[in-house]
Amino acid sequence: MRWTLKPVPDSQKQQQLAQELGVDPFLAGLLVQRSVDAFAKAKSFFRPDLEELHDPFLMKDMELAVKRIQKAVGNNENILVYGDYDVDGTTSVALMSTFLESFYDRVSTYIPDRYDEGYGVSYKGIDFAADNDFSLIIALDCGVKAVDKVDYAKEKGIDFIICDHHRPGKELPDAIAVLDPKRADCSYPYNELCGCGVGFKLCQALAIVNDWDFDILIPYLDLVATAIGADIVPMTGENRILAYHGLNVINTSPRAGFEAIIENLNKTVLTITDVVFTIAPRINAAGRMKHGLHAVELLKETDLDRAKEFAAAIENYNSDRRELDRSITEEALDQIITNKEEEKFTSVVYNDGWHKGVIGIVASRLTETYYRPTLVFCKSGDRLAASARSVKGFDVYNALEQCSEYIEQFGGHMYAAGLTLLPDNYEKFKARFEEVVCATIENKHLTPEIHIDSKLPLSAITPKFYRILQQMAPFGPGNMPPVFMTENVVDTGYGKRVGKDEDHLKIKVASKKGEKNGFNAIGFNMGEKCDQITDGKKFHIAYSIDENEWQGNVSLQLRLRDITS
Template identity: 50%
Template structure:
C-alpha cells in the first residue's frame, strides 16, 4: 500500500541552536524536541525526568469534593458500594484499581462488569436491578455512565446514588448523579482533558485518600494497572498521562501485580513498553470479555498469589487464542465481501453486516479491514435481534461525527473520533449504509484515504550511534502525540543480498552514499520489495531506530516503516 510521508515543520534555526546549547544535545535531538513542544530547559527536565509531584490536584476536577464526601458518607453509614465498569481493558483495570484501593479501608464493596452480549456497553438495566436486589446504596461507574441518563434516573428512584467516572464526551445533559467526574465536561476546570477511564478512577481514589488522610502509597502501587489502561485505550501520552505511564511501566518492569506478571510471563517479554502492552497484555485482557465474561479479567487483575494468577492467566489466554482464530476467519470473510461487492475499490467507506459474526471481534475486524483498504469502516453483526457493531476510522476523519449525522437510523451510539459503537434495527442497515457512505464521500479528502507516516527528521547515517540512541530512548514512553521518532535517510544501497524471513519479512545491510556507516535493517511485511532492493536501485527509507540484543551482543537496527525507490 502506498503511503504518504508527512514531514513535520522544521523549527527555527535560532531555536534549535538555543535549545541544543541549553540542554547539551545535538541539533537533531533539539529539533525533534522542539517539534514536540519542548522549548527550554524546564520543559526538557519535566519531559526527561517525570515526577509524581507534577500530578494535578484531584480537587481541580469538577464534583471531586462531592464524590469523596459521598464515599466517606457510605463508609460511615456502612452502605454497600458497587464498583461498576466496562468490559474492555480500560474498564476492567479501572474496576481493579478502585476496588483494590477501597477494599483496603472498607470491606463492604463489590464489583460488577456487564455481559457484553446480554447487557451491552455501559450502565445496564440488569446492573441496576442487581444493585437493587443486593441493597447497594452507592454505585461508582468507571469508563462509562456519562450518557446513562435514564438508567441513572432509574437507580435514583430505587434509592441508589451514582458517582460517574468517565472520560468520554458528554451529551447536552448530564446524568442525575451525586457527582459526575469527567474532565471533558465543558464546566470542568481540570487542566488535562485526556485521562483514560482508569485515570479518572485513579484521580477519584487520589482525592479520596487525601480527604480521608490515608497514605496513598498503596494507590501508587497500582500504577501498573493504570499504565495498561493508558496504553490499551490509545490516549495521548503527554502531560499527566506521560507521568502516570512512566511510573506505571517502571512498576510493570520491577514488581507488577501477580496477575499482570502472569500475563507478562505468557508473552515472554523481558521488558514491557507501551507497544508490548498494546500487542501483548491488552488483547489478552480484552479477550476475557470478547469470548466469555470480563469478570475473569478483573479476577486475574486482583489475584493475590502467583498460583492463582497463573491459573487465571491461562484461562484468559485460552480465550485469546479462540479470539484470534475467530477474528482471523471473520476478517477473511469481510475482505471477500469487500472484493465481491466493490470490485472497482472506488468507495470511500466500508459498511458490512453479517448476522452470524461474533460480536466480540467486530472492532478488531474493522481495524484489519482498514489495514488492507484504508477507509472508514463499520462492521455489524446481529445481537438480541438488532444490528450492532463497531466503527474505526482513518487519520483525520471523525467517524463519530459521521455516525451522529445518521442518528435517525440508530437506537444508540457512542465513541470517539477514531472509534465508535452503534446499534440499530436490522431492517435499517441498508438505509444507514447508504447515508453513511454518502456522508463520508462528501467529507473525506483523497489524502485522508492514503495512510501517512509522520517523519521527524531527515537523518544521515553518520549520526546514528549509541549516544544518539540513548537520548532517543529517554523520550519514551511512546504513544499518541509522543510517537517514537521516525527518520528518513536517502541515497541508500544494500551491502549484501537481502534475506527473506518467514516468507513475509526482509532483512538486509544498508549503507548511504558518501558514508562508511553500515546499518542492519529489518522490514516486517516488506518481503515484496526483495527484487527492487536486490536490484541495486537507490532508495529512501523511513524507519525507527531500535536496539537489538542477541546473546548479550547489543547493536542498533533500523525498523523499516516504508521504502521509496529513486
C-alpha cells in the same frame, strides 16, 4: 503512502537546547518539535514527576463524589463498582474496588456481559444492585450518556457516581457526580485521561481528604498505565506521568496477575508497547470471549499460583480470540469484494454469525487493508451491534452523529466508536454513512500517511543517540516514536525477501555504494519492494530505530516504514 516531513524546528532554540542538555542537535530538534524547548521542560519530560499531577478537586463534581462515598462509608452502605468489559473498564474496576476495599468492606464489582447486556450501564446491572441492596454505584469508563439508566436507578433508590472520559451527549445524567474532563463545564487542566485515569483521580481525592500519603496510590499505577496504553489516549501531560511511573511499577514490583502474564516473556524491561501487545490483549480476551469479570479477578488476585491459573484460562481465551479474529477478517474481506465495494469511501460489513467479541479487532484489520472509515456489524439480541474505526484525521463520531436517525445508541471517540441499530435500518444506515463520509472526508485522509520527524544521516545513528531516544519513552499519541528519513541510500548487496511467504524485506543500507559498514534494516510486509533496492539503485527510506538481539548479540537496526525511489 504519503510522507509528510514535520516543520523544521527553530534552529536557535534547537542549538541552545543541544548545548544546555549536551545532546546531539538532531535529538534537540526532536524535543523542540514536541514543545520541549527549555532545560526545565526537558527535565520534566525525561523525568516525569508525580508532584506535577493536577489537584483532583479541579475536576467538576469531585467534591460531591468524595462526600457521597464518605457518606456511604459512614452509613455502612453497599457500594457497587461497575465498569465496561474492555481493558480500560476492567482495570478501572480493579483499581477502584481494591482501593475502596483497603479501608471499607462493603464493596462489590460488576462488569456487564458483552452479549447479554452490551456496552455501558445496563438495566440488568441496576436490577442486580437493587436486588442486592446496593445504594451507590460508581460507574467507570462508561455512564456519561446513560441518562435513562441513571433515572431508572434513582427510582430504585440508587445513586450514581460516574467516572468517564467519553464525550457527553446534550444532556448529562442526573447522577450525584459526573466526573468527566470532557464536560463542557469542566475546567480541569487536562482532558485526555482514560477512564481508569479518572478513577485514579477520584482515589487521589479520597486520599487527600483522609490525609493519607500519596505513596499508597503508587501500586495502582500499573493498572492506569495499562489502560492508557490500551485505550490509545495521548501520551502527554498527566497521562505521560502516570504511564511512566506505572511502567516502573510493572517492571519493579508487578501485581501477581501481571507477573503471571509476563513471566514467560524473554524481556527484562517492558515498554508501553509490550504492555499494549502482551498484557492488554489478554485482559481484553476475557471480556471478548467469556466475561470481563475474569479479567478483574486476575488483576485483583494477590496469590501468584492462583493468578497463574487465571492467566492460563485467559491465555486460552486469547488463542480462541486470535483464531476468530483471523477467520472473520477473511470473511469480511471476501464480503467487500463480493459486494464490489472496494472503491467505496467506507467499509460496512455484516454477518449475524460473527462473534461480537472480535468485531472491533476486525474493523481495525479492514481499516489497515482499505484505509477508510469502517464498521463491522453482528447480531446482538434483537439488534445489530457494530464497532467503528476511522482513519487519521477523520472524526467517525461526528459522522455517526449525522446518521443518528437510524441509530438506537452510540458512543465513543474520534477514531473508535460503538453503536446499535434495528436490523431494518441497516441498509439505510449503510447508505447514509457512505453519503456522509463521501461528503466530508478529504482525499488525503484516504491515503496512509507517515509523519517524518527529521531527515537524518546514517552517521548520526550511534548507541548514545539510541539510548537518549529511548529515554523519550513512554511513546504514544502526542509523543510517537521518532521516524526518520534518509535519502539516497544503497543496499550493500544483502537485500532479500524473507519470511515463510517472503512477505518481508531484509536489507543492509549504507550511504554510498562500496561502503562496507551499514545498518541492518527490516521491513515487515514490504517484500514486494525488493526490486526497488537491487542493482545498486539509490532509494529513500523512512524508518524508526530499534535493537535486534540475535544469539546474545545486540545491535541497532532500522525498522523500515516505507521505501521510495
